[in-house]
Amino acid sequence: MATDLNRCDATELAELIRTRRASSVEVVQAHLDRIEATNPRINAIVTLADGALEAARAADEQLAAGGEVGPLHGVPFTVKDSFDTAGVRTQRGSPIFAGRVPDTDATSVARMKRAGAILLAKTNLPEFAYWIESDNLLTGRTNNPWDLDRSSGGSSGGESAAIAAGMSPLGLGSDLSISLRGPAADTGIAALKATHGRIPMTGVWPRAPRRDWHAGPMARTIRDLALAYSLLSGPDGADGFSTVPREFDTGLGASPDRPVRLGWLVDSGLGPVDPEVAATVQAAADALQAAGVQVEPVNIPALERDNPLQLFTLQHVMELKPAMREATAGHEDQMFTYSKTMLSTPDTSVQDYVMAEQGIERLRDGFAEYFQRYDALLLPVTTIPAHAHQLGQFTLDGQTVEAFHVSSTTVPFNLTGLPALSMRFGTSSDGMPIAVQVAADWHAESTILYLASLLESLSPVRDQHPALRQLEEVSRGAPRRRAGA
Template identity: 55%
Template sequence: MNATDKAAIYYADATELARLVRNRALSPVEVIQAHLDRIEATNPKVNAVVTLMGEEALKAAKVAEKAVLNGDALGPLHGVPFSIKDSLDTAGVRTQRGSKLFAANVPEGDATSVARFKAAGGIPLMKTNLPEFSAWTETDNLVTGRTNNPWNLERTPGGSSGGESAAIAAGMSPIGIGSDVAISVRGPAAFTGIAALKATHGRIPYTGHFPTVTSRWWHVGPMARTVRDVALGYSILRGTDGVDGYAVHARNAAPDDRRIAGQSIRVGWVSDAAFGPVDPEITAAVASAAARLADLGCEVEEVSLPFLGDPLSALMTVVFGEIVPYVKSLAAGRESELHAIGVGIVERSNPSFTDFNSALTQAEALRSAFAGYFQKYDALLCPVNPMTATPHGAQELIVNGTVVPWTHVMSATSPFNLTGLPALSVPYGLSSESLPIGVQLVSSWTDEATILRLGALIERRGGLGNRRPML
């Protein structure tokens, strides 16, 4: 098989790979080997893979091939490799969580999400890199090092699912499982030109993800190069598992669709007015996507979200209020083994009861405000990140002429973790520096169907096309 043939495999999406395997046009062994060759060629530059399960994957591919030849019933991911953020448990495979404290950790069982991808016929191929405890917007740690953005190795792929986004963008994996507490699937997806879904809180079980103490805010979610693959991943991952007490939505729960039959989808869009400062090229992409939706028949209107307040501050208060005491206890006597992010956590003071309670009150108020918004609109279109992929380690950034702290990267994503609303990162275009630009679609609780439909209509409309990282 020549390089062109291999590229046709490792840059095919999971839906297409599953179809080719099912129709016997490709064998699972060919699919796995093409991805292993791609990993060997590109991972030394990107450093997205922390544990490679190549031998096991080839064995599983041979079993999958026999199932195809025998005419057995095949799952929707049969014979397709997938990647797994290293915060999710994998039976018998190291799960290091980006920390020396867990460098030897080998779980006995799979996270629910991993088990569901495997049950759908998917073949686990790798664990991917993350910041320590998944607690930073850049993917770096003392165990497995720093991950680079495949579009520009001097830029970050983001965090905390930065290893996932980089691996998928570079063709090392067609589809994977990440997680999101403030930005962590959507932001890395936008930085690397792929798609990712943070579904309604509780739609996808959190079982088997670390840390458990912040499960009120975390979301496990699918990541892939196309929206249709994200929709496929979501269809496999969703539904209660009988363990996660927040995962109460039945697998086939209908969306909360209030539209009258034949009524067009109502979309509000906003950029600087709610999340500024925003890079002008990103605002232009959001406006372009809004115009595209209008051309497709949606009712589109620019909005302002005056009720937004400071959701990032509130989210950071409640998340750190829960994780700080836990990490202090976990790391007691081993503080010298922590990365800078872990040190920052243990050195952080616990919030006062008043501050913590005030943040929870802000969360409830924001939920109510968005409930009102979604009485008028079916979706919100906005930026994912206010800027394109940032230089490694940047603590201050200049966005549209304004100096902002690194935390500003979370300004347009954190409101939807605080409220538990579903949000989709859609690959849309490229900047003047040839860096990916994504747009974000948000819908009312349990109405993932609307944003997945809209995302499929607009993805890669702004110039990204079939362009890929030049590695």
């Protein structure tokens, strides 16, 4: 039974608990057992939340007594260790914050609990959630459950690995440039970066640069993302960027009145992309076209005029540095490599900063024009499948690019605040997941979730999560093997 429970998504677990076919205690214990068996090799979980089993018993008693229950009643969830969790360590991946225990929950954590979910554990991240690989001096490096020699991404890499390995059915991550969608792509799960401000960032650190940071759900199925988003979205009265009233319609299960208009691209100024990644995007476009979606290849001139990755670097260095300097003052010897590198980067000149801001405005205008003609955009999530640990550079189509190039296809949606989703749709020749990214107009999450649900039903990947099967060997300490689909 435990193995079956670890394979269930959160929606199914909630139904099993609600109908008494499984107890919350059984569900929570199954995930604790999986953590004990697999986490030593993966290092996704960094802190177990005290009282999870007690909360599960209380959830079962409440159900037995006929009390009202929420949509995630008794279902465990995990949280990236940059989200405040009341009474549970939140250490932000840094020795500087070792042992830190907040008094209150982040808004998103509180909303999950209000829906009946039970906090199970905190997950690993790079120091201060700042890098594309989850590694730090305090809690170490997270490994990809598909291949322990590869990264699970960053900065929500601990969360992605935990969900992919069956240690958690559902979790919370954050995204500055790639940090929800990239880790999801690397481990074969799904993640949603909603429109900026739709999910409050209250209680998540760092919050600078505020205009680029997003919080969001991570899961193994699109219906779980839709459910979690419906619970997480809406103003909280504390985050000044979160102002849009809570309105939600998944669009799932009902076709629009007219065919959806979808453009797809693999380049358009975003730089080189791995051929297998490009082929997976085209395969997804072909599958949607066969299903009745109006599909055509596109280019977006705004992406070709202004390099989003360059704009992001010029902007965020100026805006993140003050917060990081303040947090690390007097503790510089406890900082990890990437934080030190960022602080040592030359300051952006005022002229370049203004140019970057104007470039970001042109990007927003360019996407606004694009979404007058199309409902959604299909493109890669990462420019390569999950890479080896500590990768500094890689070569694509004869071009050598820096490691951060993996985010060239995700960062445009942080700069503009547009919603975007990552989901698996293929497998590389060496057995690693390949994902596609679906983006839409501001506040059009229902369009993204509709298309993602359709893609999920069309997926050529028969066993969405062979990582679960592979982890049986990992838990026994057997030599790793690459997982096929």
